[in-house]
Amino acid sequence: MRLPVFLFCGLLLSLFAQRLSAQPIQTDRIQIVRDTFGVAHIFAPTDAEVAYGLAWANAEDGFATMQQLYLIAKGRAGRHQGVGGALYDFTRQAFHVPQLVQERYEKDQSPAFRRYVDGYVQGLNAYAATHPKEVLDKQLFPMTGADVLQGYVMATLQEQGLIGQVGRVFGAGFDTVRNQPANLPGRGSNGLALARKWSTDGQTTRLLINPHQPLSGTGSVYEVHLCSDEGLNVHGGLWHGSMNAGTFANEHLALMTTTNGLDFVDVYQLRVNPANARQYWFDGAWRELQPERIRVKTKIWKFLKINLKRTIYQSVYGPAFRTKTGLFALRCGGAMRIGIAEQLYRMNKARNFSEFKRAANQFPFENFVYADKSDTIFLVNNGLVPRRNPAYAWRATLPGDTSATLWTDFHAIDDLVWYLNPRAGYLYNTNNTAFRATDSTENRQPRHYPAYFGERHTVQNNRALRLERLMHESGPTLSDEAFRRLKYDVQLPPDSPSMAFLDDIAQLSESDYPDVADLIRQLRGWDRRCVAESEAAGSLLVLTWYFYSQKGLSNFSRLNRYDTDTYLSGLRFTKAYLNRHFRKPSVPMGELLRYRRGSVDLPLFGYPDVLAAVTPMPGKDGVFTPVQGDGFVMFVSFGPTGVSLETSQAYGNSNNPGSPHYTDQMNLYVQRRTKTMTLNRAEVMRKAVRTYAPGHRSGRVKSS
Known part of the structure; x- marks a missing residue:
């Protein structure tokens, strides 16, 4: 689509003004302090200088990893990531993301946050300019x-599910009910907040941060650890290429986020004029569809790229797409807001629950599990949920001919499912239903909330069932050691609905099926612990994660019961499989599931839906290696002496194979250990391995 001249000029003027407003960063005021594990602690007088660092x-x-996000941001993902990346490029154009951001950049961002963004961009562009051989696409830089x-x-559009819905345009269309499973196998996180009453000293509030x-x-x-003289002092985890910690602790409070099942995207079928395909019926009159031609370039094989072209139509609901089954429009709140980055920045700097909640209001997605030094614990089933007409079934395809289905406003955080300081003293979420978050006597009831929120009150995964049982068995106190054991727990609960098929296998007759009698006996006698030494756990991994899931049978949020032929x-x-790859009919999990990177090769434990989660994929040699799971573990404690932090990270803090920190945390995880971190600058400096300013030659050390 060609931009009108006045709009093109406006974009140029906006970009020019934005660059003029940036204040050059003085890099000699920035300290990057590397500790024993290579974690960066960044100190500077201002937030903007910290952002640069x-x-x-x-x-x-991890510059190459960061650039994968920037390829998506600038609409160049298809050129490098293939058809999957082209889907992002297509969505970006269809929902006018560049225009949205340019239009609202000055309006919606505070001056303080714009300075922060400016500092970050200057640091990013400076690195790209001085390391040109590491740049993946010459059109990426300079970034704004x-x-x-x-x-x-x-x-946001990915997390709210819009990218996936757009992907369905290229399939069968939107004519079926959109009842997507809220808890996808292998995707998820664990968050657990414990009030002081659960600590052995009665004085410590704790939070488990464990994104998968x-x-x-x-x-x-x-x-990373970010610290300025302007009140920023936060330690946590962020996506490569983002500016703010998404799961974190500062001196006052801590936050864990988990994926939820709220309904953020609506699909409308438009009624097209039989006499004019460019018109649709809305509120008693024909309206004009505004056609737009979208072209995205995608890599299909090595260096071969082709242009993919598609015409879409802008409607009152949003972009509309022609399919074999009709014309359908999509509407999503995430395509209307740009404030998520500043919300994270404000949450990172929040000093108490009131400031945090104000920043978190109408955050676009995810559950929040929160704890602070004042012994406040909080959980909210969070998201940018539209205020919808309750007369309609919003999980189904909606009629696109009436303003009764056209929402324009969103629910505030107080309207959502939330808990504050329950009497039980604990709150948890493992991507399970928000209607089971604490003791059963205090859980919220679905009847008190609109059905169109989309939160399923029946979704209770293995991790949630196990955590519930552990809390009941551990109460009313939980030692620090027990808290850690809980996080690394690998037990599948006996009442697991997604493991119900094991009971069926146990009933199979060994004499009727002698060729698999040994496997039947093994699974029948298994204690359902996914430890490295367990041969039954190894067999289960192949059976479920490879065989059943490859056939589309394994869904960990539903009752898994199949027929005898499927079991056999x-x-x-x-x-x-085990005979072919390992030359024996049974293999311990630790031999089948390996933690591999570089020259490190360690036996691993876990399963996609135990608390020590691991989502594996098999290699050519038949060995499974994790691709998703415990990417970051952080134990936060607010006690009499302040905040204490214990962390571990998948592999290490560097994505560069030549770095000593490429694999140096793998043993920590396998041994269920953590490293001690701190927000105290003097303590960081006392243990510093290297201190330098951005751009300083890596072989030299800048004194503190």
């Missing part, structure tokens, strides 16, 4: 603040 340090540790915020908008992210590449976690096919496949 963050961009530089993150680029040193608007470019970075486009990345946040695109991440990809262990490498886009979406993997980068650990899976058992025979499992036995053949």
Whole structure:
């Protein structure tokens, strides 16, 4: 689509004004302090200077990974990531993300946050300019603040499910009910807040931060400490290429986020004029569809790229797409806001619950599990949920001919499902239903909330069932040691609905099926612990995660019960797989599931839906390696002496194979240990391995 001249000029003027407003950063005022594990602690007088240091340090540790997000932000993902990336590029154009950000950049961002963004962009561009051989696409740099915020908008559209819905345009269309499972296998996180009453000293409030992210590449976690003289002092994890910690602790409070099942995207079928395909019926009159031609370039094989072209139509609801089954429009609140980055910045700097909640109001997605030094614990089933007409079934395809289905406003945080300081003294979420978050006597009831929120009150995964049981068994107190054991727990609960098929396998007759009798006996006698030594756990991994999931049968949020033929096919496949790759019919999980990176190769434990979560994929040699799971673990304690932090990270804090920090945290995780971190600057400096300013030659050390 060609932009009108006045709009093109306006974009140029906006970009020019934005660059003029940036104050050059004095890099000699910035200290990047590396500790024993290579984690960057960034100190500077101002937030903007810290942001510069963050961009530089993150680029040193994972510039190629950061650029994957920027390719999406600038609409160039298809050129490098293939058809999957082209889907992001298509969505970005269809929902006018660049125009949205440019239009609202000055209006919606505070001056303080614009300075922060400016500092980050300067650091990013400086690194790219001085390391040109590391740049993946010459059109990526220089980046602007608007470019970075486009990345946040695109991440929002992914998390709200819009990217997936757009992807369905290229499939069968939107004629079926959109009842997507809220708890996808292998995707999720654990958050647990414990009030003081649960500590052995009666004085310590604790929070478990445990996002289950990809262990490498886009979406993997980068650990960092940011500290300025303007009140920023936060330690936590962020996505490579983002400006703010998404899961974090500061001196006052801490936050964990988990994916939820709220309904953020609506699909409308438009009634097209039989006499004029460019018109649709709305509120008693024909309206004109505004056609737009979208072209995205995508890589299909090595260096071969082609143009993909598609015409869409802008309607009162949003972009509309022609499919074989009709014309359908999509509407999503995440495509209307750009404030998520500043909300995270404000939450990172919040000093108490009131400030945090004010910043968190109408955050676009995710559950929040929160704890602070005042012994406040809080959980909210959060998201940018539209105020909808309750007369309609919003999970289904909606009529696109009436303003009764056209929403324009969103619910505030107080309207959502939330809990504050329950008497039980604990709150948790493992991507399960928000209607089970604490003791059963205090859980919220679905009847008190609109059905169109979309939160399913029946979704209770294995992790949630196990955590509930552990809390009941542990109460009314939980030692620090027990708190850690809980996080690394690998027990599948006996009442697990998604493991119900194991009971069926146990009933199979060994004499009727002698070829798999040994596997039947093994699974029947298994204690359902996914430890490295367990051969039954190894067999289960092949049976479920490879055989059943490859056939589309394994859904961890539903009752898994199949017919006898399916069970036998899976058992025979499992036995053949183990014999083919390992030359024996049974293999311990630690031999089958390995923690591999570089030259490190360690036995691993876990399963996609236990508290020590791991989502594996098999290699050519038959060995499974994790691709997602415990990407970051952080234990936060607010006690009489302040805040204490214990962390571990997948692999290490660097994505560069030549770095000593590429694999130096793998043993920590396998041994269920953590490293001690601190927000205290003097303590950081006392243990510093290297201190330098951005741009300083890496072989030299700048004194503190």
